[in-house]
Amino acid sequence: MKYIDKLRNSGLRPTKQRLQICEVLFDTEKTFHFTINDLEKKIKKQVSNKISLATIYNTVHAFEKKGYLKQIPINSNQTYFDTNISDHHHFYDLKDEKLIDLEHSDVGPINILKKIDGKKIKSVEVLVKLED
Amino acid sequence: MKYIDKLRNSGLRPTKQRLQICEVLFDTEKTFHFTINDLEKKIKKQVSNKISLATIYNTVHAFEKKGYLKQIPINSNQTYFDTNISDHHHFYDLKDEKLIDLEHSDVGPINILKKIDGKKIKSVEVLVKLED
DNA sequence: TGCTAGTTTATAATGATTCTAAAAAGGTGT
DNA sequence: ACACCTTTTTAGAATCATTATAAACTAGCA
Secondary structure (H helix, E strand, O other): OHHHHHHHHOOOOOOHHHHHHHHHHHOOOOOOEEOHHHHHHHHHHHOOOOOOHHHHHHHHHHHHHHOOOEEEOOOOOOOEEEOOOOOOEEEEEOOOOEEEEEOHHHEOOOOEOOOOOOOEEEEEEEEEEEEO | OHHHHHHHHOOOOOOHHHHHHHHHHHOOOOOOEEOHHHHHHHHHHHOOOOOOHHHHHHHHHHHHHHOOOEEEOOOOOOOEEEOOOOOOEEEEEOOOOEEEEEOHHHEOOOOEOOOOOOOEEEEEEEEEEEEO
16 A cells, blocks of 8 residues: 555554545645645545544644645644645735645746855745735 | 824824834834734833733734734744835744845845736745755 | 554643723814 | 714733643554
């Protein structure tokens, strides 16, 4: 099974709950954005047994740490995650409160000219806010 | 008084509390980043009378709406604000949890190639995460 | 099978932010 | 200065996402 290996290879035990969450997150044609609340609802629909909220939080954080999910920097009372872990950016529609992917190629190259001694760049994230 | 006019001109009554918060926020040589918690402490130090936490929240939101403050999009449990309202971006030092200004000239021009029908771009914000 | 560390779980705790509704203060006209 | 009305301030309660707790469970391995 693909997810069993994926989890084992990153040092996470392939528990029933984690495998089921993998299916909800990664067995999809398209990648998507979600909050914990969104994910909880999706799990309720797609998974027969109950998975506790604490486990959902634990799992999402574990996956994020391992690089299977990305957090999206945005000012909202809830944290947004993305199953699209490729290097890309986002539109944020202020009215609909919805995120839209911006492919890397939709944004010209970004060149950070300033350097900070002893630090290196981990990521560059662009958020483009949209209004009507 | 400069702040009285500033507030009046934007339709905000120049109350004692708002004027005192203006002094804490804008009577500084350099601009700075802050959370509500940071600002509360600064006010306690610099202002003799007490200003309630609710007023601090109300005032910061009012100032943000009027464009005197900017919210910084970042994943944190607290909301960060910036007294620097010029068009600029940020480094975020993951270890020290500190924000550092990136002048607009420190980041090459950013060209958003994708368009969304009926929407226009309100802002483009870049967050550069730093690690050791 | 039995052990042990890693996981899950329900629930409580935390903490930032927002709400409430009563008191206070600003602004205008008298 | 006073009355009046609206806006603002305030303390405290309420909300809500997230994290902590600690007991029960489970995967992996000898």
